[in-house]
Amino acid sequence: MNWIRLALASLWNRRTTALLTLGMVALSLSLLLTVDRVREDTRASFSNTLSGTDLIVGGRTGSLNLLLYSVFRIGNATNNISWESYADLRRNSAVDWTVPLSLGDSHRGYRVIGTTTDYFDHYQYGRNQSLSFQSGQPFDDVYDVVLGAEVAEVLDYQLGDELVVAHGLGTTSFENHDDKPFTVVGILEATGTPVDRSVHVPLEGITAMHVDWQQGVKLPGFEISADEAREMDLTPESVTAVLVGMKSRVQTFSFQRLINQYRAEPLSAIIPGATLQELWQLIGIAENALIAVSFMVVVTGLLGMVTVILAGLNERRREMAILRALGARPGHILGLLMLESGLYGVAGLLAGLLLHWGVIALASIWVQGTYGIQLTLALPSPTLLLVLAGFVGLAFLVGLLPGWKAYRQSLSDGLTATT
Amino acid sequence: MADALSIESLAYRWPGQQHNTLTIDRLRLPAGSSLFVRGPSGSGKSTLLNLLAGVLVPTQGRIQVLDQPLSEQSGKVRDRFRADNIGYIFQQFNLLPYLSVIDNVMLPCRLSRRRHDKALSEASSLTDAAADRLTRLNIPEALWHQRVSALSVGQQQRVAAARALMGLPELVIADEPTSALDQDNVDNFMDVLTGQCQALGSALVFVSHDRHLARWFDQELELAPESRTQSGATS
Numbered sequence A: 001m002n003w004i005r006l007a008l009a010s011l012w013n014r015r016t017t018a019l020l021t022l023g024m025v026a027l028s029l030s031l032l033l034t035v036d037r038v039r040e041d042t043r044a045s046f047s048n049t050l051s052g053t054d055l056i057v058g059g060r061t062g063s064l065n066l067l068l069y070s071v072f073r074i075g076n077a078t079n080n081i082s083w084e085s086y087a088d089l090r091r092n093s094a095v096d097w098t099v100p101l102s103l104g105d106s107h108r109g110y111r112v113i114g115t116t117t118d119y120f121d122h123y124q125y126g127r128n129q130s131l132s133f134q135s136g137q138p139f140d141d142v143y144d145v146v147l148g149a150e151v152a153e154v155l156d157y158q159l160g161d162e163l164v165v166a167h168g169l170g171t172t173s174f175e176n177h178d179d180k181p182f183t184v185v186g187i188l189e190a191t192g193t194p195v196d197r198s199v200h201v202p203l204e205g206i207t208a209m210h211v212d213w214q215q216g217v218k219l220p221g222f223e224i225s226a227d228e229a230r231e232m233d234l235t236p237e238s239v240t241a242v243l244v245g246m247k248s249r250v251q252t253f254s255f256q257r258l259i260n261q262y263r264a265e266p267l268s269a270i271i272p273g274a275t276l277q278e279l280w281q282l283i284g285i286a287e288n289a290l291i292a293v294s295f296m297v298v299v300t301g302l303l304g305m306v307t308v309i310l311a312g313l314n315e316r317r318r319e320m321a322i323l324r325a326l327g328a329r330p331g332h333i334l335g336l337l338m339l340e341s342g343l344y345g346v347a348g349l350l351a352g353l354l355l356h357w358g359v360i361a362l363a364s365i366w367v368q369g370t371y372g373i374q375l376t377l378a379l380p381s382p383t384l385l386l387v388l389a390g391f392v393g394l395a396f397l398v399g400l401l402p403g404w405k406a407y408r409q410s411l412s413d414g415l416t417a418t419t
Numbered sequence B: 001m002a003d004a005l006s007i008e009s010l011a012y013r014w015p016g017q018q019h020n021t022l023t024i025d026r027l028r029l030p031a032g033s034s035l036f037v038r039g040p041s042g043s044g045k046s047t048l049l050n051l052l053a054g055v056l057v058p059t060q061g062r063i064q065v066l067d068q069p070l071s072e073q074s075g076k077v078r079d080r081f082r083a084d085n086i087g088y089i090f091q092q093f094n095l096l097p098y099l100s101v102i103d104n105v106m107l108p109c110r111l112s113r114r115r116h117d118k119a120l121s122e123a124s125s126l127t128d129a130a131a132d133r134l135t136r137l138n139i140p141e142a143l144w145h146q147r148v149s150a151l152s153v154g155q156q157q158r159v160a161a162a163r164a165l166m167g168l169p170e171l172v173i174a175d176e177p178t179s180a181l182d183q184d185n186v187d188n189f190m191d192v193l194t195g196q197c198q199a200l201g202s203a204l205v206f207v208s209h210d211r212h213l214a215r216w217f218d219q220e221l222e223l224a225p226e227s228r229t230q231s232g233a234t235s
Ligand SMILES: Nc1ncnc2c1ncn2[C@@H]1O[C@H](COP(=O)(O)OP(=O)(O)O)[C@@H](O)[C@H]1O
Pocket: A412, A413, A416, B014, B015, B021, B039, B040, B041, B042, B043, B044, B045, B046, B047, B048
């Protein structure tokens, strides 16, 4: 029939109220959609950051902490691994490969990672994807540097450019290793992981930068030039963490136990996937709270919508009487109001989706830059789609409330509504 | 052909009231003719029209509209009957403000298959049928696609009459449609309404407290105040 047209025309006639109501419904839904999207993308981003690594070894620390600083560049290491211990574990026959990581310096807010060329061979992300170069090659010289995609793009570095590393992790450090500049020899392809925001130098480069430093301060009057440093023994005293690949997955647990009971110094070894699960459990609490709040906001939106429809009924007695005179049954009047309520739901959902996508599109640049999380413009997850379908159904259903009132009203008014 | 209207020993009492609001012993209106129902305010005129339209059911007695014993039928059947056979004109505010003039006129054909088909049997489209009615009721074409609020009260009442006549209803019911009009407009409105009802063969039941309007009608019925005693129909 033409009831949809009538309902739409009637809503359009009250468009200020209708649009505000629609805005309320849309806003509440877009909150739910956005919270869920951020949750999904955060998880995906964390899960995609590292693959193919069986164990991460660091100084004795909490497993979550070790995972966060070694892989996600969040937080700081409290203990390091001595070079001897590292060499020892590398020699273990069960170990296939190792990638040592030395953290603690930065370049204009981006973290500097001292490592070996093994990093470019063995580091994997997503579904076992390896790193690849968009230009240049792995570092070779002590003072070579390989940039993550974002670093190169944001700071506009090309191959051959020189850069200076700052001591410490602050964005604006006053203490620079400016006597030992590094040359850009490679730029990595974007990965959507913290690698994009990393500055990679050889372990020897890290050592060289610090030969004339002690306890975090530069020794006055005791300067060693870049070239002099090159001639020295640049084997580091320690590294911050080590990524380990086993020859066989089966050996992971026994090797992990071995590391955790290592006698020469206290060490920790973690399985990245298992530790990530711990992280989810922790984050899950906060996530659930957010989702619960979003649901309540959606319910509030629905209640607000019903209130608006109910409040408008009295003014619409005349409209209902005209429809009754034209042969509309009281059931039609009830249906008309359910339809109106449902239309708010459907239109609110569409507007909410658009709003949500708009927010994601705008926020993604900033979120990517600040948190390294790639927000995606996509349809909601299947579970959420079900919830949304339920929402639309509910939007029609709550129309029963004003519908019932209008039904009673039109029965008692008959054709003689006075307003 | 069946009578437009026939009433026998009708009584209606609003729930919770002491006395019958309305009693009519006997009334008969032949198909296509017109009836003027007169009575002071509160005499039950609107109540009677609600009964004729099938929105209310009699407390006692029998109402037959066309060939339908309305007083014995379910609400659903009565609503359908009203949509199919009755054109209704209110005292004022007849039109949905959110539809254009011509969309308002086409509305009965959107809610009733029967009137839709009848409209199409006399015109090639609903728009043409509506245009015919608007022309008959002297609404200038420039106003057809206007918003309702652009029309004067007199024009609005004539548009309401045009709508009531869409799809050739057998019965047109009008509840004091002239009380908001000035005298010139009243005469004009009465001329076109009664003229077109006659031309299209629709019976007309018209209610007013204004006895001067009686001259436009075939029959007259007077409802007394607190209508406990009831005069019959005269012709
Ligand atoms: N919806 C209603 N509920 C209860 N009583 C009503 C209602 N409408 C009318 N009445 C009663 O019926 C009487 C006649 O009203 P009405 O038919 O509107 O008269 P008229 O149209 O002649 O002015 C009123 O005096 C009132 O007491």
